[in-house]
Amino acid sequence: xxxxxxxxETLICLKAxxxxxxxxxxxxxxxxxxxGRPIFDATKCIGCAGCANNCPARExxxxxxxxxxxxxxxxxxxxxxxxxxxxxxxxxxxxxxxxFENATNRIGDLGQKLEVFMSTCQxxxxxxxxxxxxxxLKMKGYRSDDxxxxxxxxxxxxxxxxxxxxxxxxxxxx
Amino acid sequence: MxxxxxxxxxxxxxxxxxxxxxxxxxxxxxxxxVLTPYYDVERFGIKLVGSPRHADVMLCQGPAMRxxxxxxxxxxxxxxxxxxVFAIGSCACGGGIWFDSYxxxxxxxxILPVSYYIPGCPPRPEAIIYGVAVALGxxxxxxxxxxxxxxxxxxxxxxxxxxxxxxxMVVYEKLEKI
Numbered sequence: 001x002x003x004x005x006x007x008x009e010t011l012i013c014l015k016a017x018x019x020x021x022x023x024x025x026x027x028x029x030x031x032x033x034x035x036g037r038p039i040f041d042a043t044k045c046i047g048c049a050g051c052a053n054n055c056p057a058r059e060x061x062x063x064x065x066x067x068x069x070x071x072x073x074x075x076x077x078x079x080x081x082x083x084x085x086x087x088x089x090x091x092x093x094x095x096x097x098x099x100f101e102n103a104t105n106r107i108g109d110l111g112q113k114l115e116v117f118m119s120t121c122q123x124x125x126x127x128x129x130x131x132x133x134x135x136x137l138k139m140k141g142y143r144s145d146d147x148x149x150x151x152x153x154x155x156x157x158x159x160x161x162x163x164x165x166x167x168x169x170x171x172x173x174x
Numbered sequence: 175m176x177x178x179x180x181x182x183x184x185x186x187x188x189x190x191x192x193x194x195x196x197x198x199x200x201x202x203x204x205x206x207x208v209l210t211p212y213y214d215v216e217r218f219g220i221k222l223v224g225s226p227r228h229a230d231v232m233l234c235q236g237p238a239m240r241x242x243x244x245x246x247x248x249x250x251x252x253x254x255x256x257x258x259v260f261a262i263g264s265c266a267c268g269g270g271i272w273f274d275s276y277x278x279x280x281x282x283x284x285i286l287p288v289s290y291y292i293p294g295c296p297p298r299p300e301a302i303i304y305g306v307a308v309a310l311g312x313x314x315x316x317x318x319x320x321x322x323x324x325x326x327x328x329x330x331x332x333x334x335x336x337x338x339x340x341x342x343m344v345v346y347e348k349l350e351k352i
Binding site (some may be wrong): 019020021023024027028035037040042056057058059075076078079080081082099100101102104106107108109110111113114115126127173 | 211212213214217234236244264265267268269270271273274281283289291292293294295297298300302303304305307308312313315316317318319320321322323
């Protein structure tokens with residue numbers, strides 16, 4: 001009886017074949033709807049901080065360093081890859097990537113930090129950003145030069161003197 | 175010759191001790207999944223041991239809790255000298271979702287010096303194997319911090335205190351961008 005059962009076990013073991021995956025050399029395809037770590041797109045982000053409000057781990061920090069620049073910082077430490085930030089983002093600036101090989105020896109490697117340029121409303125002083133890229137272009141000189149009423153003054157043509165914001169685009173001038 | 179061969183083969187074999195300090199068992203199951211024949215991690219000489227005195231590596235799951243922090247520290251001190259600590263899962267890496275609650279002290283690195291972090295909730299078995307491979311030198315780490323900066327501020331900013339009246343013209347004294 002016992003010999004028979006051992007033989008049966010041997011048969012079952014032989015039938016199974018090799019099941020071990022050759023993981024570090026060859027990766028298996030990921031399952032559908034797999035969520036890896038989120039990737040933040042700075043060009044699409046409007047700094048609405050909806051992701052920071054919806055993050056259950058309080059992982060995304062949004063703060064203003066000055067009146068124009070809002071910093072969005074993703075720490076990556078306690079992120080559970082739940083995808084709520086990507087779900088709530090109105091501009092689809094956050095995509096849940098397929099990256100899961102995030103092992104590191106420095107925890108700071110997991111972080112992402114975006115600096116988003118924001119315009120400020122002339123009346124209320126709050127930051128806002130136009131819906132489209134054209135609106136954003138329109139906004140950049142949008143400030144009155146009334147010295148008495150304004151604490152901060154902006155010079156619109158100063159933007160032309162600086163280097164182009166996007167390095168790929170070269171504007172040839174005569 | 176056999177000794178050299180053995181050193182070459184088993185020189186990097188790690189004996190791991192599996193310490194859960196208050197996690198939800200998700201990472202536990204993934205770590206046990208790694209040890210099954212399917213993701214056979216004993217190919218790399220990794221073996222699960224029951225006592226921290228036999229272990230080279232401590233696999234920490236779960237955050238440092240108020241009730242288990244002392245035991246975790248004692249288990250770490252019981253390990254012999256060249257020792258590594260792997261923080262597996264987002265709880266051990268950063269404190270988890272309940273990082274700010276009463277019973278959670280925070281990430282494991284508040285108590286132990288953590289050498290490798292494997293984020294995920296829970297991390298896939300492949301991710302854990304990848305972390306082990308990074309520690310063994312079989313693979314390079316893929317993550318790097320991403321910082322998007324506004325290279326130059328599009329609009330310079332002036333303060334009215336720096337303005338000096340010069341006849342009918344206004345001169346900016348401190349032309350300084352923020």
